Amino acid sequence: MTLHFDPQSVRADFPILSRQVNGHPLVYLDSAASAQKPRAVIEAMTRAMEGSYANVHRGLHTLANETTEAYEKARESVARLINADLNEIVFTKGGTEAINLVADTFGRSLKAGDEIIVSQAEHHANIVPWHFLRERLGVVLRFIPVLDDGSLDMEAYRGLLNDRTRMVAVGHMSNVTGVIAPIAEIIRLAKAAGALTLIDGCQGVVHLAVDVKALDVDFYVFSAHKLYGPTGIGALYGKAERLAALPPYQGGGEMIGLVEEQRITYAEPPHRFEAGTPAIIEAIGFGAAVDWLAQFDRQAVAAHERALYDRVVARLDGDNGLRILGTAPDKGGILSFTVEGAHAHDIAQVLDRYGVAVRAGTHCAEPLMRRFGVTSSARASFALYNTEAEADAFVDALAKARRFFA
Numbered sequence: 001m002t003l004h005f006d007p008q009s010v011r012a013d014f015p016i017l018s019r020q021v022n023g024h025p026l027v028y029l030d031s032a033a034s035a036q037k038p039r040a041v042i043e044a045m046t047r048a049m050e051g052s053y054a055n056v057h058r059g060l061h062t063l064a065n066e067t068t069e070a071y072e073k074a075r076e077s078v079a080r081l082i083n084a085d086l087n088e089i090v091f092t093k094g095g096t097e098a099i100n101l102v103a104d105t106f107g108r109s110l111k112a113g114d115e116i117i118v119s120q121a122e123h124h125a126n127i128v129p130w131h132f133l134r135e136r137l138g139v140v141l142r143f144i145p146v147l148d149d150g151s152l153d154m155e156a157y158r159g160l161l162n163d164r165t166r167m168v169a170v171g172h173m174s175n176v177t178g179v180i181a182p183i184a185e186i187i188r189l190a191k192a193a194g195a196l197t198l199i200d201g202c203q204g205v206v207h208l209a210v211d212v213k214a215l216d217v218d219f220y221v222f223s224a225h226k227l228y229g230p231t232g233i234g235a236l237y238g239k240a241e242r243l244a245a246l247p248p249y250q251g252g253g254e255m256i257g258l259v260e261e262q263r264i265t266y267a268e269p270p271h272r273f274e275a276g277t278p279a280i281i282e283a284i285g286f287g288a289a290v291d292w293l294a295q296f297d298r299q300a301v302a303a304h305e306r307a308l309y310d311r312v313v314a315r316l317d318g319d320n321g322l323r324i325l326g327t328a329p330d331k332g333g334i335l336s337f338t339v340e341g342a343h344a345h346d347i348a349q350v351l352d353r354y355g356v357a358v359r360a361g362t363h364c365a366e367p368l369m370r371r372f373g374v375t376s377s378a379r380a381s382f383a384l385y386n387t388e389a390e391a392d393a394f395v396d397a398l399a400k401a402r403r404f405f406a
């Protein structure tokens, strides 16, 4: 059965999609960088600020209790999204902070010569925090090579695993190519080698159903803002026993058990890792985004996004000056490309004149760009609210841009 999803049915939920840009209807193809927000999210955040707001966890008054309840309910929604238990979800500033949290706290148990495996396809957020450990402790970083089609070299990965491997940290779906990594197999092999696993789900969770229990992953991280939620918040999933074994990350209010002049104890997870006043309104928006998303058949949405990608690729077929980065079959709706004779930034700027928003640059993935032998690429990324007409508008605007630089 082919699952069908109609983007028109959701477009009305996104006020921003009706705006004009440079005299053209907005064609927003930059959702891999950050997605637009549905009314359900905007209204949940406004409702909280207008109707019931106070600081969380510390009060005995009604508004504090209501806000705490809303904040913890958001945690429930996020936990449900990935089949986690409630105490396994830590709210962070985003995917980046979640990885830094794990690298910093787990990293304190590492020593020189311990090895961490990442891949060449990683976003800098899943490279730099591990580099810190290399710089500080002499931990060795190993990179799973990327094959020409953008997929990971699994044979090479098997060869990298050894008894010094302490952590395998890879992305679920590349933000550059959209190629999906075989994370179940990656996790299985890492476990067999005695290593922990972290999956950067910043892109993956947006397009794929995630079940952390079925995956048996130790850590899974993502940001709300790519998932149709607000900026400033994300989630770290950690298996209960893994989180319990980690020391605190930042110190401050809420993360403690008891503080004396010469002694301190810490709260249990997840609060141990949520020092200070959290992003309360954003958490409520995050929960609203996840609840809103739950009404859709995720597979049908992914098929829709992929169909838009296929439509564009079919229309661009035969264009010899255009190179697509990442052509492996298992990929989502992200199209990274270079154009002969034109810089990606220039392409993006010309597309913008026609109201088409795409990203251009290194996409915070320099090792991958180097692997492909390019310094930058343009990227069109498709979300559930994009339509076939928009895919066509992109191809038409790209043709005009090509003529401009011919």
Ligand code: PMP
Residues within 6 Å of the ligand: 032, 033, 093, 094, 095, 096, 097, 123, 125, 126, 171, 173, 174, 175, 200, 202, 203, 223, 225, 364
């Ligand atoms: N990992 C991947 C794969 C991403 O696409 C991004 C965002 N571009 C990040 C990590 C970092 O996410 P954030 O900036 O929201 O922390």
